[in-house]
Amino acid sequence: MSYGPLLFLGILLTLASSWVGLVLMPHRQLGSLGQHTDPDTAAIFPAARAGEAQQGAEIYRSLGCVYCHTQQVRPEDYGSDLERGWGRRRTVSRDYIHDRTVMLGTMRTGPDLTNIGERQSDAAWHYRHLYNPQTTSPGSIMPPHAFLFETRAIGPAGRSTNALVLEGAFAPPAGREVVPTRRAVQLVAYLRSLKSSGDLPEAPVKKEEAAR
Amino acid sequence: MPVISFILLGSVVLLPAAALWALRWAASTGQFRCPDKVALLPFDESEPVGVATDQILGNRR
Amino acid sequence: MIHPSQTSKNPTLRALLPGDAGAGSGGDGFRKADLAEIDASCRVPVLFFFLSGLAWLIAGSLLALVASIKLHSPGFLAAWEWLVFSNVRTAHLNTVIYGFASQVSVGVSVWLMCRLCRIPLPAPGLVTVANLFYNLGVTVGVGGILLGDSTAIEWLEMPRYATPILFSSYALIAVWTIVTFRLRAERHLYVSQWYLLAAVLWFPWLYGTAQVMLLLEPVRGVVQAAVNWWFAHNVLGLWFTPIGLASIYYFIPKVIGRPIHSYYLSVLGFWSLALFYNWNGMHHLVGGPLPAWMITISIVASVMMLIPVITVAINHHFTMLGHFGKMRHSPTLRFIVFGAVSYTLASLQGIASALRSVSEVTHFTHHTIAHAHLGMYAFFSMVMFGAMYYILPRITQREWPCNGLISLHFWGVALGIVLYVVPMSLMGFIQGTKLNDPTIRFLDVVQFTLPWLQLRTLAGLLMVAGHVAFVANVGWLLVRMFEPYRKPVVRILTGEAETLAAGK
Numbered sequence: 001m002s003y004g005p006l007l008f009l010g011i012l013l014t015l016a017s018s019w020v021g022l023v024l025m026p027h028r029q030l031g032s033l034g035q036h037t038d039p040d041t042a043a044i045f046p047a048a049r050a051g052e053a054q055q056g057a058e059i060y061r062s063l064g065c066v067y068c069h070t071q072q073v074r075p076e077d078y079g080s081d082l083e084r085g086w087g088r089r090r091t092v093s094r095d096y097i098h099d100r101t102v103m104l105g106t107m108r109t110g111p112d113l114t115n116i117g118e119r120q121s122d123a124a125w126h127y128r129h130l131y132n133p134q135t136t137s138p139g140s141i142m143p144p145h146a147f148l149f150e151t152r153a154i155g156p157a158g159r160s161t162n163a164l165v166l167e168g169a170f171a172p173p174a175g176r177e178v179v180p181t182r183r184a185v186q187l188v189a190y191l192r193s194l195k196s197s198g199d200l201p202e203a204p205v206k207k208e209e210a211a212r
Numbered sequence: 213m214p215v216i217s218f219i220l221l222g223s224v225v226l227l228p229a230a231a232l233w234a235l236r237w238a239a240s241t242g243q244f245r246c247p248d249k250v251a252l253l254p255f256d257e258s259e260p261v262g263v264a265t266d267q268i269l270g271n272r273r
Numbered sequence: 274m275i276h277p278s279q280t281s282k283n284p285t286l287r288a289l290l291p292g293d294a295g296a297g298s299g300g301d302g303f304r305k306a307d308l309a310e311i312d313a314s315c316r317v318p319v320l321f322f323f324l325s326g327l328a329w330l331i332a333g334s335l336l337a338l339v340a341s342i343k344l345h346s347p348g349f350l351a352a353w354e355w356l357v358f359s360n361v362r363t364a365h366l367n368t369v370i371y372g373f374a375s376q377v378s379v380g381v382s383v384w385l386m387c388r389l390c391r392i393p394l395p396a397p398g399l400v401t402v403a404n405l406f407y408n409l410g411v412t413v414g415v416g417g418i419l420l421g422d423s424t425a426i427e428w429l430e431m432p433r434y435a436t437p438i439l440f441s442s443y444a445l446i447a448v449w450t451i452v453t454f455r456l457r458a459e460r461h462l463y464v465s466q467w468y469l470l471a472a473v474l475w476f477p478w479l480y481g482t483a484q485v486m487l488l489l490e491p492v493r494g495v496v497q498a499a500v501n502w503w504f505a506h507n508v509l510g511l512w513f514t515p516i517g518l519a520s521i522y523y524f525i526p527k528v529i530g531r532p533i534h535s536y537y538l539s540v541l542g543f544w545s546l547a548l549f550y551n552w553n554g555m556h557h558l559v560g561g562p563l564p565a566w567m568i569t570i571s572i573v574a575s576v577m578m579l580i581p582v583i584t585v586a587i588n589h590h591f592t593m594l595g596h597f598g599k600m601r602h603s604p605t606l607r608f609i610v611f612g613a614v615s616y617t618l619a620s621l622q623g624i625a626s627a628l629r630s631v632s633e634v635t636h637f638t639h640h641t642i643a644h645a646h647l648g649m650y651a652f653f654s655m656v657m658f659g660a661m662y663y664i665l666p667r668i669t670q671r672e673w674p675c676n677g678l679i680s681l682h683f684w685g686v687a688l689g690i691v692l693y694v695v696p697m698s699l700m701g702f703i704q705g706t707k708l709n710d711p712t713i714r715f716l717d718v719v720q721f722t723l724p725w726l727q728l729r730t731l732a733g734l735l736m737v738a739g740h741v742a743f744v745a746n747v748g749w750l751l752v753r754m755f756e757p758y759r760k761p762v763v764r765i766l767t768g769e770a771e772t773l774a775a776g777k
Contacts, residue, residue, distance in 0.1 A: 003238070003241075003243040003462075004454065004462075006234070006238045006243045007462070007467055007470060007471075008470075008474075009230075009234045009238075010234070010471075010544065010547060011470065011471045011474050011475065011547065012474075013227060013230060013231045013234065014547040014548055014551060015475050015478060015479075015507075015511065015547075015551050016223070016227055017227060017228075017231070017548075017551070017552075018503065018551040018552045018554075019478075019482065019503075019551075020220065020223045020224060020227060021552065021570070022499060022503045022552065022554060022555060022567065022570075022571075023482065023486070023499065023500055023503055024216075024219075024220050024223070025220065026495075026496050026499040026563070026564070026567060027216075027486075027492055027496050027499075028216060028217065028220055029564065030493075030494060030495060030496050030563075030564070031492055031493050031494075031496050032493070033493070033494060060425075061423070061424070061425040062421040062422070062423065062425075063357060063359060063421070064357070064358075064359020064360060064362070064363055064423055064425055065359070066359075066425050066427075067358070067359045067362055067363070068358075068359070070637060072560075072561050072562055074560035074561075074633075075560065078560050078629075078633055079560065079633055079636075079708070079709050080708065080709045080710065080711040083711035084711050084715070090562070091562045092562045093494055093495045093562050093563060093564070094494075095562060096494040096495050096562065097493060097494045099494065100491065101424065101425055101426065101491070101497070102494060102495055102497040102498055103425055104495070104498050104558070104561055104562070105637075106427065106557060106636075106637065106641065107637055107638075107641070107642075108637035108638070108708060109344070109719075110719075111715050133347075137716060138716075139716045139719065139720055140347075140716065140719065141344060141345065141347050141719055141723070142347060143343060143347045143348075143351050143357055143358050144347065144348070144351050145357070146351070146352070147352070147353075147354040147357075244540065248536055250461050250462075250463065250536055251463075251526075251532040251533050251536040252532055253389065253459065253461060253463040254389075254463065254523055254526050254527050254532075255526075255527075255530075255532070256307075256308070258307065258308060259308070259527070259530075260530075261530055261531065261532060262530050262531070263530045264528060264529055264530045264599055264603070265527060265528055265530065265603075266527075266528045266602075266603040266604070266605045266606065266662075266663055267599065267602035267603055268602065268603065268604065268672070268673065268676070269601065269602045269603065269604060269676055269679065269680075270601055270602050270676075
């Protein structure tokens with residue numbers, strides 16, 4: 001085989017085939033998916049994210065959370081995602097239409113976060129966990145994100161209302177307190193906004209599940 | 213129908229057609245025939261077949 | 274077979290050839306340069322790519338070590354945000370993929386292309402400029418990642434202010450390759466040239482598409498994931514794999530002095546790879562929120578990869594039959610054969626993990642990480658090391674200064690990568706089984722992985738030691754370049770072992 005033109009054509013056409021098949025076709029099929037309005041309750045899924053949570057998504061991206069946490073729930077009978085309580089139904093394409101960067105993830109060094117906002121809605125838990133995961137989840141290998149917090153002297157007005165409640169070895173020195181920075185607030189707002197359990201025609205929540 | 217659909221449908225028809233045509237053209241002009249001597253291209257008079265190169269380890273004193 | 278038209282064609286292009294190489298010799302096309310002349314013409318540009326690649330290799334392996342330690346000891350260096358695990362991990366990936374592996378592969382590809390086209394390197398300035406752009410791009414990109422500007426899109430983490438610089442470098446390299454291809458003095462094409470030409474044309478297309486659809490004008494929703502994995506899998510399949518295979522196809526015959534087992538099989542191997550590999554990407558999304566047809570089509574294409582993989586395996590391993598003894602004496606052959614065997618293993622592992630039933634267990638675990646290192650390191654990087662052992666003495670006209678360092682390099686990285694890939698593949702499988710059993714607490718699964726992750730740090734240390742030995746040897750070789758030219762030069766030593774020993 002010593003013919004340049006044949007080689008060029010082959011190189012061009014082979015990649016063009018999957019470029020059409022795996023890039024342009026999905027774009028055509030899924031690129032304009034919209035929200036779904038439930039005919040009974042008039043609820044709209046998926047809901048768009050509010051300002052602070054949207055900014056938190058950028059923090060989530062910038063801190064690279066995606067490298068250890070997935071945001072996808074696999075279907076029934078495929079893995080144990082549903083049994084572990086990571087979701088009430090599998091996730092589908094429509095769940096991601098509002099994400100500026102879709103962070104499905106490929107590693108579960110940590111648990112899936114698709115519905116973390118539903119599974120753990122307590123903001124104080126999230127702050128403590130981010131500050132040092134050992135406070136809430138002993139034995140975790142998640143790195144402490146203390147740099148998202150400020151340790152400062154307690155002011156004359158007493159402890160700030162947003163100061164973290166830390167005990168034992170994790171408590172700051174006497175007279176000081178740990179408060180979340182703006183970025184921590186945004187990140188936690190994002191985490192608490194993570195919910196993908198609306199009833200969708202292509203992925204119905206099982207009735208007995210929904211009744212819970 | 214948006215323009216992209218035309219491009220897509222067009223490519224779906226045109227690409228395989230072009231591929232088939234190219235394949236037929238290449239085969240009919242003998243472009244897939246490759247003489248076994250092409251396998252000898254890495255060699256030349258200074259480094260002919262049958263002579264190993266790069267034998268540098270374990271030969272030094 | 275010479276096309277008469279070639280002599281009159283492209284006077285402008287021909288002007289790019291140095292010296293008298295562009296002059297046609299009596300209607301016979303361009304004069305075929307001899308190997309020493311070609312090697313000498315490659316010296317500066319190829320050295321640039323190799324040396325900067327090796328600098329990134331050292332940086333990348335240190336980052337890898339830090340990331341590995343952080344995963345079992347999360348308190349390690351935890352105070353600095355720019356050294357948070359995900360940053361270090363991502364900086365590691367981008368330095369070794371774009372800084373080390375891609376740069377060295379461009380160096381190897383440039384040298385191979387010149388040798389097989391039988392012309393001295395045309396337009397060396399173009400290659401050197403491409404190299405400068407390249408290093409600028411990687412520096413800006415990795416800096417951006419460490420500063421928190423990572424895009425969090427796997428394999429495309431470099432921020433969008435860095436990527437156009439890299440893209441222009443790829444474009445320059447593609448242009449250079451086409452020019453060289455057009456200028457070739459040898460009309461016949463060897464199998465390595467198909468792979469090289471394909472790689473340099475495919476990659477800018479992949480990279481450009483991914484940049485536009487993910488960073489410049491991001492597409493909506495999970496289409497991003499489709500584009501992401503179409504790109505990321507094809508970086509391996511259509512950029513690294515072809516260059517790795519091109520090198521194996523050249524160096525095994527060259528070192529053992531025996532042509533490839535079956536030239537016809539190599540035709541089948543090339544075209545089946547071109548047809549099937551680029552459809553594989555969606556197997557990274559098995560079980561994910563994408564239409565089933567996309568994932569199924571990628572699983573089918575992954576299984577079809579058995580054709581090119583088995584074809585190439587037969588070709589490489591049968592060529593080696595009866596010549597394994599030569600690995601004792603040739604560093605190039607050691608690394609290349611290690612890489613060729615790993616290619617077969619990595620491909621089979623990859624095909625297996627694409628199946629739904631296997632992916633259900635291995636998908637989100639360290640099994641995938643082990644597989645990536647089997648492909649990128651045990652296969653690709655080892656082949657590149659082997660190629661550099663062959664090329665560097667020839668372009669510098671100096672011999673390797675220290676055989677002990679060569680052995681240290683080989684055994685360090687060979688043991689290191691085996692100690693990495695085998696336990697991690699196994700561990701990933703067990704981890705996946707545990708994750709799929711909802712009665713086992715998640716944190717218990719995490720605890721299970723810890724000793725294995727510590728073992729990985731040990732494996733990493735071995736590999737870093739090997740890299741340091743290699744870089745030391747290369748440094749020493751460069752120092753020798755400034756010593757007076759001494760016979761015997763390597764070209765003379767290509768013959769029997771005795772000639773070599775006698776020459777000392």
